[in-house]
Amino acid sequence: MKKLVIASAVLLAGCSQLPHFGADQPTTLSAPTKPATPAIPLPAEVEDVNEVANSATTEALATDFEHIFIDSDMTFEGVLPCADCPGITYHINLYRDGRFEARQEYLERGQVELVSGAWLLERRTLHLVNQQVNLPSFHFRSNRQLVMTDLSGRPIISSDAYQLNRLDALKKLDTRQPMLGLYRLQNNQATFTKCQTGESLPVANTQNHLPMMRLYQQDSRFNNKAVIASLVGRKGPDQHGTDTLFIDKFEQFWPNATCPNQFAMKNLQGIVWRAEKIADRYVPHSLNVRLIFEKDKLYGFSGCNNFNASYQQRANTFAVQQLASTRKFCADASTIEQQFTEKLQQADRAEVNADKLQLFRNNQVIMELIPAVN
Template identity: 50%
Template sequence: MKQSFILSALVLALAGCSQLPEQAPAPISEVSEPVVVVEPELVENEVLNDHVAQAQATDFGHIFIDRDMSFIGTLPCEGCPGVKYHVNLFQDGKFEARQEFIDRHEVNLVKGTWLLEGRVIHLMSQQTKIPSFQFVSNNKVVLLDEAGKPVISKDNYELVRSNNFVKLDTSMQMLGMYQVIDNNAVFTSCTSGEKLTIAMTQHHIPMLRSYQTDKNLNGKPVIATMIARQSQKEDKMLFVEKFEQFWPGATCPDTLNIAKVQGIVWRVERVKFIQVPQQYNLRMLFNDNAKLYGFSGCNVFNASYSQSSNLLKVNPLVSTKKYCAQSNYYESNFTQHLQMADRIELNGDKLQLFHNNEVVVEMKPALN
């Protein structure tokens, strides 16, 4: 009897010291169902500040960049239709990115290193400033504002991971000095000042022939416009994808000190009250011998002009006769008002043509 009492007391003592919670038996009628985990998405919350919102919780604790990844998307841009982003994250801690400002013909190719802090990915480069992003899922990142908070808005601020790794498109609109020395073509970018050797490809041959057959150009440096891509290898070769034209008499613009009208390739920004889409690339040049020429979106043109102080007279244009359905409206509008201009003024980095004291054409220096 005494042994039985001691054994019972010991059992009660052990039960009282247990750290395991007492579990109630499940009702007989309850049927277990599989748990479905739904990945949360950003929602458009109403916040006092449209551009700043608190970070939202996710259903994962860690991000691993254990393979090369591509994130692609278009983000809003103040004063432009948007910026196309393509960011490649490499598992060795490096990144490369392409920023393309829509309707500006402006492309930035950036390289650097990334740093992951929790769910925030910092992109660090000595070339230019790149925004940071936060992972909202394993396959999506959202832009962070200057305060380091995810931007939540009715507009899209997210980049989505591609199913497969995508190589960066390095092609871009370029303007710079072209010259052939000892059968080697070299190009010096007006924007970066970088000197590159041009690869001998089928798209470069028409450019080379045009240069070599023109006695006024052969052997001399000349401003050229083209679409090209730079090799990602150490040789820094440049591959021409489309040759546009040469601009004899032009020089690289000094955007901080625009002192004269002549010798600069001007890009048409506006005709009367109509903004000209940059995709049509309307450009022109006034040279020092009272000639002007350019590209009006579909056709090339030239004319003579006279200028006395701010007074301007443009003689009838001579132009090719191609028809381009998309750009024809902007082309005809521009060429009509160019020939109507009676006054010219340089205001900061803007070149303005007037008719009856009204601005009819507005241009800026072309950088690419």
Template identity: 60%
Template sequence: MKKRLLVVAMLLSACSQLPDERKAEVETLAVPAEEIKPSEPEEVVVENDAVAESLATDFEHIFVDTDMTFSGTLPCADCPGISYHINLFRDGRFAVRQEYLERNQISIIRGIWLLEKRSLHLVNQQQTLPAFHFLSNTQLAMLDLSGKPITSNTNYQLQREAEFRKLDTRQAMLGLYTLNDSQASFTSCASGETLTVANTQHHLPVMRQYQQDERLKGNNVIVTLLGRRGQDDQANTLFIDKFEQFWPGAACPDQLQPGKMQGIVWRAEKLANRYVPQQLNVRVIFEPNERLYGFAGCNNFNGSYKQRSSQLSVQPLVSTRKFCADSSELEQQFTQSLQSADRVEVNGDTLQLFKNNQLILQFKPAIN
């Protein structure tokens, strides 16, 4: 028995001699720590105007930080179009040249502009101009009377010009001219403003004619001319670019009673059913002494007439004999119609001539 116990003890002793425990070795790779730098904003490189335009347009950031010129022709209900030249100045001022094509109706309007997001408002106390919307930095679209975009296939957009361009302020004018010594003044029939006339090469022949004609000398006389107003310190000065003629016996239309035919410079508006291009300046005046004279688009004419109530007869006209390719055909039709008239009516500010109860000529008072 003791011998068996001894064997068992020896076996148990052999089983208890286990191998030494070894810790698992984990190889650690040393990775150098990178220096973490704050991220820098990516630089936006503006390569051209198109990129700048899209950036400004996308975020509705329109800035008038330089003088800008926009131009183009917008639709017109009863004329070929309205030509616009708009100058926006970075100091908040604007200047607009608005011309109704074929009417010779030109307005020079100045004021201040207001920018509401991308809506541009041109503010003038005397005249109303349309509002526009910046489609981009280079495009303006006209808005309707309610301030909403106009939905149409017709082009209602003005384009920005590459370079700022000064306004052409020349326009047809009608007003009272007077000369004292060597200083002349001009009072516009349209605005009532009085301007000093600059003694330029275009004005000197006018002065000589005024001084030599006894009908004119010392009187206020209606004249028609193409001129422009000076700028800045010469804002009250008129510069004559082209003198047309004196109209002795005429007065500004607003000084006369409505319904009166004599003493007004009438501008031809319609020849039968055809509008007369206003740049031709077809005009006539009926004097109280039953004489008439005027300009038919190329030549000056004069003659006599008789009026009995609404009955009218015009005697054969005497005219100069120049040929003008752009107006001679219309001029011939105008003078023939004027001489064939047998009845006249003045309705408000409209003078109408008839033949056999058919309207053949229609006039409006010339204010420029």
């Protein structure tokens, strides 16, 4: 019995974790130590087959998340709808320094507008800011596609006709434009003053300029005088950085014409008129259907051939005599040319209304012409 009691006491003393304190120290119990939690092995990392390794290429591309970043130079192109023409061709360059350049070309009219300014990006909405020209805003549907927004700022996704697509590489903006202005040659140095803006530029002596120079020198009427000319050209810096006109295509001179003044146009003479509409159909600007009225004669270009004729205008009557024309055939212009020459000879009244010349037949407008400023 004594052995059993002693053995129990020894066992209890060995299991006790109570520390021994002196009489002047408080007695404190420590919390029992928790056993260590065994480590749970983590599964091996699974490789994401969709993950793209970081590189200079991926860093340069815009992200496709909530925000779009223009951190590389981009070019977008496409054709957007137009209210009164087949469409407007857009070429937009976005530069990562905050600038943009845009080219708008109205199809069939051939009207070209070059605009530059600064872009603003609000999440996915792109605003092109220019003080003189209002441009549409766009929504980044992805980093490869712009979609035009409506008046409320919402992307128009009901039709693919409102989208511009990004090219694989930046494309230089085509700055060529049809121009009409005063050309003058002195000492083999030519200048050209645009009728549309009044800007005067020296003309580069390039191969495309030589035919124009020769024709000017051979015509005794010019003799170092300024004469209206129509051409296709572009403005750019020369080797010294000076703004210069580079001629891509010379069209013709228009003696006795002046730059049109829309606030002082009352008579049809002395203005280079461009055919804008025949009946209700727009005339493609690229055909350059134009004419000028002098005192009792008219002449011009009908899209393929040069022509001239006599005409009479008295009070409210107008009549064009039989046209004399060259006889070239141009497949892309023959239909328009035939319609133009027929309507011109059918007209019985001509009126300058605001900035348009209207030709009538039995009180119905059969042709509308506008001053050619480009």
